[in-house]
Amino acid sequence: MTTLVILSGGMDSAVLLAHFLDAGHIVSALSVDYGQRHRIELEHAHALADYYRVPWECADLSALRPLLAGSSQTSEVPVPYGHYADASMRVTVVPNRNMILLAVAGAKAIGMAADQIAYAAHAGDHPIYPDCRPEFVDALEAALLLADWQQVRIARPFIRWTKAEICTRGAGLRVPFELTYSCYEGRSDRHCGRCGTCVERREAFTLARVPDPTRYAAEVSA
Amino acid sequence: MTTLVILSGGMDSAVLLAHFLDAGHIVSALSVDYGQRHRIELEHAHALADYYRVPWECADLSALRPLLAGSSQTSEVPVPYGHYADASMRVTVVPNRNMILLAVAGAKAIGMAADQIAYAAHAGDHPIYPDCRPEFVDALEAALLLADWQQVRIARPFIRWTKAEICTRGAGLRVPFELTYSCYEGRSDRHCGRCGTCVERREAFTLARVPDPTRYAAEVSA
Numbered sequence: 001m002t003t004l005v006i007l008s009g010g011m012d013s014a015v016l017l018a019h020f021l022d023a024g025h026i027v028s029a030l031s032v033d034y035g036q037r038h039r040i041e042l043e044h045a046h047a048l049a050d051y052y053r054v055p056w057e058c059a060d061l062s063a064l065r066p067l068l069a070g071s072s073q074t075s076e077v078p079v080p081y082g083h084y085a086d087a088s089m090r091v092t093v094v095p096n097r098n099m100i101l102l103a104v105a106g107a108k109a110i111g112m113a114a115d116q117i118a119y120a121a122h123a124g125d126h127p128i129y130p131d132c133r134p135e136f137v138d139a140l141e142a143a144l145l146l147a148d149w150q151q152v153r154i155a156r157p158f159i160r161w162t163k164a165e166i167c168t169r170g171a172g173l174r175v176p177f178e179l180t181y182s183c184y185e186g187r188s189d190r191h192c193g194r195c196g197t198c199v200e201r202r203e204a205f206t207l208a209r210v211p212d213p214t215r216y217a218a219e220v221s222a
Numbered sequence: 223m224t225t226l227v228i229l230s231g232g233m234d235s236a237v238l239l240a241h242f243l244d245a246g247h248i249v250s251a252l253s254v255d256y257g258q259r260h261r262i263e264l265e266h267a268h269a270l271a272d273y274y275r276v277p278w279e280c281a282d283l284s285a286l287r288p289l290l291a292g293s294s295q296t297s298e299v300p301v302p303y304g305h306y307a308d309a310s311m312r313v314t315v316v317p318n319r320n321m322i323l324l325a326v327a328g329a330k331a332i333g334m335a336a337d338q339i340a341y342a343a344h345a346g347d348h349p350i351y352p353d354c355r356p357e358f359v360d361a362l363e364a365a366l367l368l369a370d371w372q373q374v375r376i377a378r379p380f381i382r383w384t385k386a387e388i389c390t391r392g393a394g395l396r397v398p399f400e401l402t403y404s405c406y407e408g409r410s411d412r413h414c415g416r417c418g419t420c421v422e423r424r425e426a427f428t429l430a431r432v433p434d435p436t437r438y439a440a441e442v443s444a
Contacts, residue, residue, distance in 0.1 A: 060285035064326065067281050070333050096329035096369050103325040104286065107318035111292050131369045139365035146358040147318050 002026045002114040003155065006105050007056070009044035011180040011201065012120035012158060015170035017052055019157060020118055022173055028055045030108055030117075032101050034094065035065025036073050038186025047179050059104050068094050072184070079184045081194040089128045089196045092184060098131035099140060102154065106144050109152045116153040124163045124200060134159050163200055164207035171210045178213040190215050224248045224336040225377065228327050229278070231266035233402040233423065234342035234380060237392035239274055241379060242340055244395055250277045252330055252339075254323050256316065257287025259295050260408025269401050281326045290316050294406070301406045303416040311350045311418045314406060320353035321362060324376065328366045331374045338375040346385045346422060356381050385422055386429035393432045400435040412437050 003020045007013045007029040020027050029052075031045040042058055049056030068074040071094040080088045098121070105117040125132030134156075141154040158166050170177065182201040183191040191198045193216035205212035225242045229235045229251040242249050251274075253267040264280055271278030290296040293316040302310045320343070327339040347354030356378075363376040380388050392399065404423040405413040413420050415438035427434035 057289065059289050061283060063282035063285065064329075067279065067326065067330050067333070093370075094329075095332035096325055096366070099325040099328060099365065099369050100322070103318055103321040104289065106321060107286075107316075108289050110317035111289070130371055133368065136365060136368040139361065139368055143321065143358060143361035143365050144318070146355065146361055147321050147353045148315075149352055 001116070002028075002112070003116050003118050004105055004109045004112070004114045005029045005054075005118045006101055006120070007031050007045045007048060008120070009041035009048065009180060010120075010182045010197070011170060011175070011177055011204070012122055012163065012166050013045075014048050014175050014177070014180045015166050015173065016118055016120040016158065017048065017054065018170065018173040018175045020155075021052060021054070027052075028057070028112065028114070030105050031056070031058045032104060033058055033060050033062045034068060034074065034097065034100065035062040036094075036186070037079070038073065038181075038184050040186050040189070041181045044179055044181035048176075051176055051179060057108070059108070061100070061104070064100075068097070070095065079195045082196060083199050086196070092196060093129060096131065098129070098136070102140055102144070106147065106152055110148050110150050113150065114152060116155045118155040118157075120158055120166075121156055122158040122161050122163055122166055132159075162207075163204040167204040167208035167210050171208065177210075190217050192217050223338070224250075224334070225338050225340050226327055226331045226334070226336045227251050227276075227340045228323055228342070229253050229267045229270060230342070231263035231268075231270065231402060232342075232404045232419070233392060233397070233399055233426070234344055234385065234388050235267075236270050236397050236399070236402045237388050237395065238340055238342040238380065239270065239276065240392065240395040240397045242377075243274060243276070249274075250279070250334065250336070252327050253278070253280045254326060255280055255282050255284045256290060256319065256322065257284040257296055258316075258408070259301070260403075260406050262408050262410070263403045266401055266403035270398075273398055273401060279330070281330070283322065283326070286322075290319070292317065301417045304418060305421050308418070314418060315351060318353065320351070320358070324362055324366070328369065328374055332370050332372050335372065336374060338377045340377040340379075342380055342388075343378055344380040344383050344385055344388055354381075384429075385426035389426040389430035389432050393430065399432075412439050414439050
């Protein structure tokens with residue numbers, strides 16, 4: 001089985017990569033540069049792919065940034081602080097981002113004759129990101145199966161898992177969490193610790209009782 | 223009703239633009255540069271948008287060209303000559319191209335709060351391009367409706383029409399066909415007259431009994 005993992009550089013997709021390697025799949029990784037504020041995550045994705053010795057490619061959609069403006073992640077709109085699932089996080093939504101990522105991954109998968117693409121959406125994403133909901137991925141997979149004579153499926157093993165469950169799974173697989181990057185501020189190698197994704201990340205380590213190797217900004221007690 | 227028309231610069235999408243303007247919609251046009259060999263079509267799309275005085279944007283996905291390699295349209299593989307519906311035309315298929323175009327158009331439509339995107343797939347496309355089939359567009363629209371809290375539909379009024387029927391409709395709307403461009407060779411302002419899209423274009427004008435204003439290469443009798 002050949003699986004193309006969409007690898008953001010965050011902890012969920014890092015666990016996803018390890019999950020499919022553990023299952024014996026032939027794995028490649030694809031990252032997407034869509035001009036995101038937190039593009040430092042792409043370096044982490046590359047480092048993770050190197051760590052696991054899997055082929056890595058970064059699809060360059062950075063020129064799309066003006067078209068995707070409106071989100072805090074693709075414009076100068078400030079990144080909100082608070083809990084990931086709060087309504088205030090809606091400003092972080094990049095319109096139709098996941099369809100674009102999955103469409104590009106689908107093209108790559110068809111070109112390399114992969115059996116499936118893998119996508120790390122999880123249950124915690126659903127309240128804020130409509131394009132992480134199971135029904136969205138179901139519908140998009142149906143479209144992808146019709147998009148080419150070659151059949152490519154979309155694997156989403158974590159779609160009903162919490163992030164803490166993903167963290168537990170990753171710890172079991174000895175995922176090098178210190179190589180992953182989540183912060184939406186994307187300022188440096190230190191996570192801000194206060195944006196929605198940082199809050200969610202810290203919470204996941206706490207709930208999973210897994211040591212958090214993240215270097216947070218000085219003002220945040222880890 | 224606000225409609226974002228995916229405008230390739232070819233005759234089908236030009237007629238689509240005129241079709242929605244005729245229906246009284248507020249229309250914008252989006253073209254996509256995916257590094258296509260026949261990128262001269264983008265200049266024609268721009269000229270058509272100017273002719274109709276509608277806002278035009280070109281989404282720059284040209285950096286995707288290596289990822290999409292394998293098709294004659296995104297690599298050095300020669301463009302085949304012959305009839306558009308022949309099996310030999312499969313080399314012109316860019317993998318998952320239409321899902322990428324529709325995903326990017328969906329993002330733009332969500333950002334501008336458009337009601338729908340419009341897409342000029344037609345019945346003649348189906349034998350070769352799986353992502354022009356009605357069932358593909360149905361499935362992708364279902365996914366797009368789930369991708370965001372804002373509902374954007376996909377209009378495809380020509381999906382069961384022949385190209386000749388589109389040509390007839392365009393003649394009725396006085397579409398400036400001389401501004402449109404179809405040739406997959408994309409060498410110059412002259413159409414080669416022998417590639418699949420040129421053969422299909424010439425056939426459409428003939429069947430529709432509409433004068434063909436196209437400048438073909440010298441060796442082709444128009």
